[in-house]
């Protein structure tokens with residue numbers, strides 16, 4: 001599940017490798033991946049790549065001549081750069097961008113769902129696109145200050161949900177929210193409008209520290225072509241049943257339909273263990 005740190009390292013690696021490279025041809029084997037038709041995908045052919053960057057959890061490939069490919073990896077997508085061209089039998093391929101020097105930028109998606117998408121947009125249309133225009137402030141590199149954070153989160157929704165709302169703050173998803181709340185020693189079920197100044201300051205530091213740490217880790221270990229499975233340095237998320245790395249008590253989990261939320265009851269919920277699915281659904 002690529003979130004801000006995973007998308008950031010992808011953008012950095014691709015930017016360094018592709019800036020200035022010329023696109024030879026493009027192909028969209030994933031029937032549903034391309035969400036726009038004007039300008040057409042082939043408008044990118046013959047142009048130079050001006051850079052690759054991240055906005056929220058999205059990747060943007062800037063192409064000379066004021067065009068942009070906006071990419072959302074969703075749950076299981078990867079944007080990878082290979083030295084050789086893909087076999088057409090590779091069923092994970094959603095979009096192929098062939099570079100004149102023989103390399104190939106590939107949007108691949110693992111699993112059964114086809115959810116990752118690409119839009120080809122002109123300059124003004126990128127900022128105006130619904131996916132970008134609705135984003136809240138970036139969680140990184142400059143996490144919102146505690147006062148701003150309190151204002152952003154001032155809603156009657158649990159932190160675990162509101163921090164993942166891209167319209168509130170951009171970049172955090174299901175994995176890193178567990179790490180951030182554990183780092184801040186805050187209950188995932190605490191309401192956003194129930195944060196005091198100290199808690200907002202703790203939370204702000206946790207957002208900054210956790211995302212910084214993840215990106216530094218990826219800087220050391222992630223190389224092109226960008227691995228299918230990113231080595232996420234998670235301490236709590238998906239570590240249910242294991243000892244908390246800080247206090248040693250058992251990490252607990254709440255299971256939702258398609259994901260799991262993990263926390264340390266000792267340090268985050270006053271010792272309270274919430275395991276019941278029906279109860280957790282009410283708190284969602």
Ligand SMILES: [Zn+2]
Nearest residue numbers: 244247264267
């Ligand atoms: Zn603990």
